[in-house]
Amino acid sequence: MLVLAAAGVALPACGANDDRGGSGRDRDHPVDIRGVGLVRGNSTAQFANCRDWRGGSAKRRYATIEDIRGQLTPQTSETAASDLSDEQAYKIFQHVCAARFSDELRLYKLYARAQAFASLTTDAGEAYPVP
Amino acid sequence: MGNAVRITRNHVYGNMTGISSDTFSAAGHPGFPADSSEIDHNFIYANNLDLYTERPPVAPLVGVPIGTGIVYPGMSDARVHHNWIFDNWRNGAMLFAVPDALANGGGAEGDIFPGVSCPGAPANGLSTSCGNRFFRNRVGRAPKGFRFPDAIDMFRNTYTAGARQKKPNGNDFWWGELFSTNTGNCWFGNTGPDGTAASVTGPGDAGRLPGAPPQVLPSDCGNSVGNDAAAKLAYLIDCGNGPDNDAGLTDCDWWTRPARPGSPAAMSTVLSRARATQEFERSPEAEALRKRLARLMP
Numbered sequence: 001m002l003v004l005a006a007a008g009v010a011l012p013a014c015g016a017n018d019d020r021g022g023s024g025r026d027r028d029h030p031v032d033i034r035g036v037g038l039v040r041g042n043s044t045a046q047f048a049n050c051r052d053w054r055g056g057s058a059k060r061r062y063a064t065i066e067d068i069r070g071q072l073t074p075q076t077s078e079t080a081a082s083d084l085s086d087e088q089a090y091k092i093f094q095h096v097c098a099a100r101f102s103d104e105l106r107l108y109k110l111y112a113r114a115q116a117f118a119s120l121t122t123d124a125g126e127a128y129p130v131p
Numbered sequence: 132m133g134n135a136v137r138i139t140r141n142h143v144y145g146n147m148t149g150i151s152s153d154t155f156s157a158a159g160h161p162g163f164p165a166d167s168s169e170i171d172h173n174f175i176y177a178n179n180l181d182l183y184t185e186r187p188p189v190a191p192l193v194g195v196p197i198g199t200g201i202v203y204p205g206m207s208d209a210r211v212h213h214n215w216i217f218d219n220w221r222n223g224a225m226l227f228a229v230p231d232a233l234a235n236g237g238g239a240e241g242d243i244f245p246g247v248s249c250p251g252a253p254a255n256g257l258s259t260s261c262g263n264r265f266f267r268n269r270v271g272r273a274p275k276g277f278r279f280p281d282a283i284d285m286f287r288n289t290y291t292a293g294a295r296q297k298k299p300n301g302n303d304f305w306w307g308e309l310f311s312t313n314t315g316n317c318w319f320g321n322t323g324p325d326g327t328a329a330s331v332t333g334p335g336d337a338g339r340l341p342g343a344p345p346q347v348l349p350s351d352c353g354n355s356v357g358n359d360a361a362a363k364l365a366y367l368i369d370c371g372n373g374p375d376n377d378a379g380l381t382d383c384d385w386w387t388r389p390a391r392p393g394s395p396a397a398m399s400t401v402l403s404r405a406r407a408t409q410e411f412e413r414s415p416e417a418e419a420l421r422k423r424l425a426r427l428m429p
Binding site: 049092095096099100101102103104105106109110113114116117119120121 | 185192364367368370372373376424
């Protein structure tokens with residue numbers, strides 16, 4: 001069952017991006033809303049899938065992205081910055097989750113793979129333009 | 132991701148991808164990079180299941196390429212040998228690198244033991260996809276007297292029925308050949324559908340000599356280096372954005388079931404994609420991609 005937005009619940013997800021390139025929120029001001037999907041360890045990153053994504057509000061979707069980004073940040077990192085901006089991630093999730101087969105696709109796996117090549121991409125949410 | 136994982140004496144069939152061990156989706160995972168996997172004496176066949184459909188009988192959790200026997204993104208020092216790999220309609224096995232800079236969160240959690248995998252790693256930022264060896268596999272051909280198990284067509288999986296031993300893969304060995312620092316990857320002693328090494332196919336579209344297919348898989352382990360294949364990198368970037376319905380000639384094609392190898396549709400697709408990737412390899416976009424990549428390297 002989805003957990004509704006809980007005011008005052010701060011995600012423990014290492015804050016957020018720095019503000020370079022507008023790619024995230026200020027880590028000193030963590031979101032106060034839970035991401036979409038099943039909660040485990042005060043996080044939805046592990047199980048959130050496309051079905052959850054489609055059922056969430058924009059705020060909860062961004063909270064999900066922030067949660068995932070934080071969970072995928074190495075402990076040694078001083079920031080949860082990512083080459084994949086939250087806006088890019090949002091577009092990718094929207095694109096992939098539009099497909100009917102995508103119900104169970106794990107968002108963190110989608111995020112991880114897109115992030116892996118983000119520094120080689122140009123346009124937001126799009127792969128490097130190929131003919 | 133894991134180190135020294137051995138998979139032996141199994142039948143691996145009827146999946147979208149038979150075996151996948153990937154480094155680049157394991158953020159800061161201890162043990163980076165994955166290495167020393169061994170896949171031997173298995174039968175890996177007919178992994179052509181399509182779950183990217185309107186109502187999939189089994190819901191996919193992660194995106195993997197349909198029609199593939201083995202996928203090794205970012206693996207080092209693997210040994211894949213003495214397997215029968217056939218009737219996988221895209222690739223028998225795929226090998227490609229993931230630079231440390233592109234791994235999640237900027238690379239590994241903790242130290243990378245120097246010299247374990249790629250020469251110069253981790254200082255040079257390329258710790259994955261070196262020293263892998265694929266040898267003495269029989270590809271594109273089933274053993275004499277082989278019979279598919281009854282469950283082969285479960286969930287509408289497709290396969291090449293009949294008693295003929297020749298059951299080709301779409302391509303036997305796909306190699307990313309992304310970076311010149313990917314050393315020591317080699318393929319030797321493998322035999323193809325007609326029982327000879329000459330009938331083994333690989334490493335996939337484009338590469339070092341994009342205008343002159345067919346390409347050649349390096350067999351000399353001591354002198355094997357990657358070829359800065361920009362088209363393949365662009366392809367993998369697109370695949371990294373997950374399943375979609377894009378169907379351009381250089382778009383990621385992992386999400387649709389390939390045509391049966393040898394069919395007119397399959398041959399037409401292979402030729403069209405080869406031409407497109409060769410053109411891309413010579414394009415300003417490819418050059419820009421190489422420059423962007425070069426900036427990431429230490």
